[in-house]
Amino acid sequence: MQLKPVGVVHTKSTDEQIRLEHEDLEAEVEVYPEYAEGLDGLSGFSHIFILAYLHKLRPDQMAVLRVKPRRLLTKGFRIDELPLMGVFALSSPSRPNPLGLSLVELLKIDGRYLTVKGLDYFDGTPVLDIKPYKGHYRVDTFREPDWYSSLRKMAGEF
Numbered sequence: 602m603q604l605k606p607v608g609v610v611h612t613k614s615t616d617e618q619i620r621l622e623h624e625d626l627e628a629e630v631e632v633y634p635e636y637a638e639g640l641d642g643l644s645g646f647s648h649i650f651i652l653a654y655l656h657k658l659r660p661d662q663m664a665v666l667r668v669k670p671r672r673l674l675t676k677g678f679r680i681d682e683l684p685l686m687g688v689f690a691l692s693s694p695s696r697p698n699p700l701g702l703s704l705v706e707l708l709k710i711d712g713r714y715l716t717v718k719g720l721d722y723f724d725g726t727p728v729l730d731i732k733p734y735k736g737h738y739r740v741d742t743f744r745e746p747d748w749y750s751s752l753r754k755m756a757g758e759f
Contacts, residue, residue, distance in 0.1 A: 636713075
């Protein structure tokens with residue numbers, strides 16, 4: 602299997618800022634010149650998915666299959682309060698394959714540069730693909746496991 606980056610993330614935010622407050626941060630996605638034609642028709646979409654290679658993961662982070670939902674540490678949880686869960690049940694960057702999927706707001710397209718809001722990738726992250734978010738992707742009725750709903754309630758998210 603061979604994947605080629607179609608672009609790269611540029612941000613002035615630090616890695617720590619991105620870990621803690623990415624929802625409000627802006628970043629730029631540079632699409633490489635040979636893929637610029639692929640942006641035709643993207644203008645007008647409010648949100649896009651960005652798939653990326655998580656280039657800063659250490660090899661030991663790709664070997665684990667169970668992790669704790671560490672993002673909840675920013676909500677006041679202690680590490681010993683967090684359950685150990687399978688990586689496929691979390692959005693943890695630690696995974697067998699270092700692939701990221703992020704849904705972001707598309708603020709502006711300037712040539713082959715996309716300005717986005719809410720991207721949780723670090724500066725220099727290779728972008729593998731970009732896909733538009735479409736209204737029919739929305740799911741109004743869904744379920745979450747009890748362990749997840751309980752943690753969200755404890756975090757004050759609802």
